[in-house]
Amino acid sequence: MGQSNLFILMIAIPQIFSQAVKQNECVCNLQNSDPVFPENTLAKVQTAAAECIKDITSEKMTEVDRLLLGLRQRIKQLNENVVTLEKEDDKNLYGAISLRIIELELAEILTLLNTLNRTTSNYHHLSIETAAQLQDMTDMMVNLVKFDKMQVIKKEHENQQIKKDLEKCKNERKATLPPPTLSPGHCGLGQMVNVSGPKTYSLTKYGTSYPYGAWGRDVNPAPGDEKKYWLVVLSSSNVYGHYVRQYSTMSTLLLGLGPADTYISSSNPTTNTIQGPNMVMYGNALYYNCYNTMSVCRFNMTTRTVSNVALPKDAGYNSKFPFGLLGVPYSYTDMDFATDESNLYVIYATTGNFGNVVITKLETSTPPVLGQTWYTSLHKTTATNTFIVCGVLYATRYIDKETEQIFYSFDTKTNEEHYDLKIHIRKMQTNIEYLNYDPRDHLLYVYSDGYIVTYEVMFQ
Template identity: 30%
Template sequence: MITAIICLFFLSSTIALEPVDLWTGRNGTVGPEGQCSCEAFLPGSTFPIRDLEQLEQTTVQISHKLEQEIIKVEMYEGKLTVYMEKVVNLTVLIKIMEDDPDSYSELYIQEVKIQIKQVEALIVELQASIQKSSSVLVILRKEITSIIVELTRLETVYDKNLVLVTRREYIKLQQKLEECERRHNEIFNPNIGSCSHEGILRLSKPIISQLNANLNTGYKYGGWGKDSNPLPGSENMYWYSASTGTVVRYISRYLDYYRLIMRQPMKTYDLYASKDWQGIGNNYIVRSNIFYYQFSNPFSMAKYNLTSQTVEYRVVPMATNRFSYHYSASQNLDFAADEKGLWVMYATEESKGKLVLAKIDEAAFALKEVWQTSVFKPAVGNAFIVCGVLYATRSVDIHTEEIFYTYDTNTRKESYVSIPFEKFQENYVYLDYNPTDQKLYMYNDGYYVSYHLWFKQNNQPNEPKHLIENITD
């Protein structure tokens, strides 16, 4: 009756990577209902198709969430425009009333008060919505980052072509997230480039982009970020430099964030290729397409022009290489940039290891003003500058870092503060502020990490301030 027996078997979630002999030569068996069963042995290295399908489903879900957040951002932009118009109208009205108070009745004044309260309530509501949206964006970024890390691992182990399609989808999501965050940041923090605030209020959760371009956690010494004063056409450029030790030899430039994540540099510069221009330490920055770093011999500050590929160096008066930051050796010259220009931090024998801050004249490549602080440099995790104010960090525990000290070069006043923030990994060797997006960039045990900053506005407590001060209940 049965002219042929067709043996079917189902591989529940795996497909072999290469042709193998699945059959062992054993005969199949026929069950009581005529079904055929036979044994197949799969190799140990198999591709997780079901997992990849799950990732693709997650892509759709995250994409939907991102679309919702983008819609919210567009709504925030519309609301903000309306609220600003209302504030302007109320301001004009108040000015008219102040110039001619006798022309307005008490009832009319009460009505204006109600309008002010309504606008204030709307602004409080908008602020709460934006803060909630910000938390959602941080969560989405973590989800996308973790999946890209997993896809990168799969790409190196399994069939690259099978992974690449899904990986590209996640890169697109990450680009969309970047755009959403940028627009969100413009609304929540519209005064980028301005110093009309009273310093850092708090930091966001760590935003983990991915493992470094070398795909190696052994590259613990390094840094990454954006140009702090980009040349026209280079506004989206990123850079990266790292090594397994404190020697500085390579720096790579990337056209934009997408190329950084895809590990596709525009150009990689070798500081040792033609001449021995390599440095040491890793508290370097890129500013105006110039790489500022600590020169090895002689011990000095150096600048490598990424356009002309030439080097200049200057010895920093009295600077010593005897005092480094807490987390790593050889971090003797720490370069920083903010809204006010280029800086370098170091210690001297005369200061007995206390941190010294100097402003650099970029044209002359020389120090033009120096400030002495009272904080001991080896007790500091790292330091950065915002609007002429130095911020120093220290470890609280393996998960928490803290901004504990500030020095204001504008007033020559120092203070001890407590602004805790979360670390992705326990140790880090690079932390710098970028004034073009008001973010902190950290190199944390081989990972690209960043933070959004919130600033305390002038004369404002943590809660929203009343719009019109001279009208009372």
């Protein structure tokens, strides 16, 4: 054998045989006795799963909740109108008007009920079909697991469980901690200790194509407007807006029923156009950053006239000192507007204050007037949003896709600053483009990637 030029390699593995075909060459033939993996079955499972994901979306899952909320709101409104009718019914003009309003309310309630019934019926059929599909996919996957000779799937399940345990541990570590000792506020509420919710979560009728906007209530409403809600969506390049949409109640806003549009200008962008998502409604007037200037604009909703006041000459505008996250700016957010229990504020940054946040009280005259000013050490581009509660400015920052953190406070009464707050906001979408506090209901009104959301502020 040592004199032979042919070397035959024998491999002691079952079903594998070696044979010499040429001098100094070896070929191995593999014969697999296992059945062929059913790729078609796996493809069917993947297709069925994709169809389920397509049929069951987050919008559909929240549709019934929105309809029920709207129905409750309308029934409450109807009850109030009936009580009003009983008090004022003099068999004459006012009684007839109130009765007509009640008739309209009943018609809208019937419409909501019909929509709810149709939606519920559709969901019932979808639930039956989905349950059958899930059972079929489960059976097919059980059969496919038999091909997992090396228990890869079993190990993957164990890894998934470990990941869930790690995520749970991470969430527990991120749980909201009590903030450091702050002044107890100056309006009898005590210090803010937590933010709960979301309490309301709904996609606007504009959809996710318009991720920048703002909404809320008039903090200082005119008599009769206490229940109104306003909405502004930046419909031009996610930068500009030229009209305000108002709804009579929360339910009509959630369902997109009966909006009333008030136009500031005829088009975008032009003089008096809204620039950027930060704005507030106060005393029947919308306050916002006026197009391409460092000026605060005040739009009177009744007279449809605009007046303005300029910020200091070194104030940032046109994305010089915008809010941002992880080095990515929120465009045209140089000015922010905030309301608390007694005042209206504009929040911005100046070169004189090294790009740090400046707070100025706005006097709500026509035109508006700049009032008392405070200077902070918070660099504006490190925050994503600000709001004010009881004279205390709070700033938020991006933590991850699920969490926004209130990390900073500045007390306008004492000038005390704190950077070590750890109050978390559980997000429903990745970004929060707009955030403001309403002292009437102690809620944070949020516009987040096309969704309108509310959170409840909790005090000690």
